Amino acid sequence: MGSGSKFHGGLSTRGGSQDAAADSKTVGRSLANNALIKELQAKGARINVKDTLFITKDKTGMIVWLEKGNAKGGLQHILDGNGKTPGHAADFKKAFGVSRQNVPTYIKQVVKNGKLVSNKTISVGGGRLGYERVYYYNGRYHLVTGVGTNGFIVSAYPVKLKK
Amino acid sequence: MYTIKIMNEFLHGAIWVYEDGIPSSWDKIDADPTLSDLNRQTMELYASYFEFDTNGESYTYNESLERQTKGEMLSLIRKIKERLHELNNGDFEVEDYETERLMNL
Numbered sequence: 001m002g003s004g005s006k007f008h009g010g011l012s013t014r015g016g017s018q019d020a021a022a023d024s025k026t027v028g029r030s031l032a033n034n035a036l037i038k039e040l041q042a043k044g045a046r047i048n049v050k051d052t053l054f055i056t057k058d059k060t061g062m063i064v065w066l067e068k069g070n071a072k073g074g075l076q077h078i079l080d081g082n083g084k085t086p087g088h089a090a091d092f093k094k095a096f097g098v099s100r101q102n103v104p105t106y107i108k109q110v111v112k113n114g115k116l117v118s119n120k121t122i123s124v125g126g127g128r129l130g131y132e133r134v135y136y137y138n139g140r141y142h143l144v145t146g147v148g149t150n151g152f153i154v155s156a157y158p159v160k161l162k163k
Numbered sequence: 164m165y166t167i168k169i170m171n172e173f174l175h176g177a178i179w180v181y182e183d184g185i186p187s188s189w190d191k192i193d194a195d196p197t198l199s200d201l202n203r204q205t206m207e208l209y210a211s212y213f214e215f216d217t218n219g220e221s222y223t224y225n226e227s228l229e230r231q232t233k234g235e236m237l238s239l240i241r242k243i244k245e246r247l248h249e250l251n252n253g254d255f256e257v258e259d260y261e262t263e264r265l266m267n268l
Contacts, residue, residue, distance in 0.1 A: 044216065045216055045221070046215075046216045046217075046219055046220055046221050047221050048220070048221055065221075067221060072213075072224040073173065073213070073222055073224065081170070081260075082264070084170075084260050084261075084263070084264040085168075085170040085171075085172075085260045085261075086168075086170075086260070088186075090184070091184075091185055091186060094183075094184050094185050095185050122174050122206075122210070123207075124174070124207070124210035124211060124213065125207060125210065125211035126211070128214075128215070130173065130174045130210060130213075131174075132174045132175075141185070144175075146172065146173040146174040146175065148173075148213060148215040148221075148222055149215045149216070150215040150216050150221065150222075152215060152221045152222050154173040154174075154213065154222065155172055155173050155174075155175075157172075157186055158185060158186060159185075159186045159187065159188070160182060160185050160186065160187040160188070
């Protein structure tokens with residue numbers, strides 16, 4: 001009863017990579033002297049500046065940033081998943097009306113200006129932590145971010161508000 | 164009509180409830196203690212593959228560890244699908260994006 005596997009073919013990761021790469025060419029250069037990047041680096045964080053799409057402080061005061069990434073984390077993962085999973089580009093479009101090329105800007109807007117409705121610190125093994133943060137910005141949906149110990153945004157996706 | 168997608172995600176777990184094509188919540192799935200426990204286990208295992216500020220990178224994904232533990236993950240996903248099958252009275256369908264990927268690692 002509905003337990004069969006379905007694998008959706010034809011999922012492209014090229015579009016996401018190209019979008020992200022185009023963004024990173026301009027944004028990465030402009031961030032080279034960003035004060036937040038310098039603050040992160042002073043703390044020992046390994047940020048790939050040339051691939052960074054945005055960096056900001058979230059509502060908890062933590063510096064978080066989004067990189068172009070790859071299939072496992074960052075913008076490419078958010079948009080297109082891991083190559084087998086579908087990713088969240090379509091979810092952003094359906095929930096927020098945001099096209100894939102505008103997803104980084106939208107995430108930054110919500111992380112910076114949205115209302116923080118949940119902030120969980122989650123043990124990810126080996127004494128390490130991750131941060132699940134849920135934001136309300138407008139409309140009928142929340143934005144959830146999965147953030148690594150150092151502030152790297154691994155993933156982000158919309159979730160429908162509870163009825 | 165709900166769709167339950169099986170796909171691992173950092174800090175989320177393998178179980179995703181989709182309603183009208185958007186991630187959602189549904190007490191039938193979210194409040195089931197067996198599914199909650201299995202989902203937590205997949206979340207913790209999957210999250211253990213991520214390392215931050217190592218090897219000169221903002222993050223790295225430990226593919227070797229994932230291969231070593233894929234049997235454990237496959238077992239958890241099999242149990243999730245079995246429990247979903249028990250709960251399903253025709254009001255949702257299941258899409259598994261992980262089993263084949265993991266078996267091919």
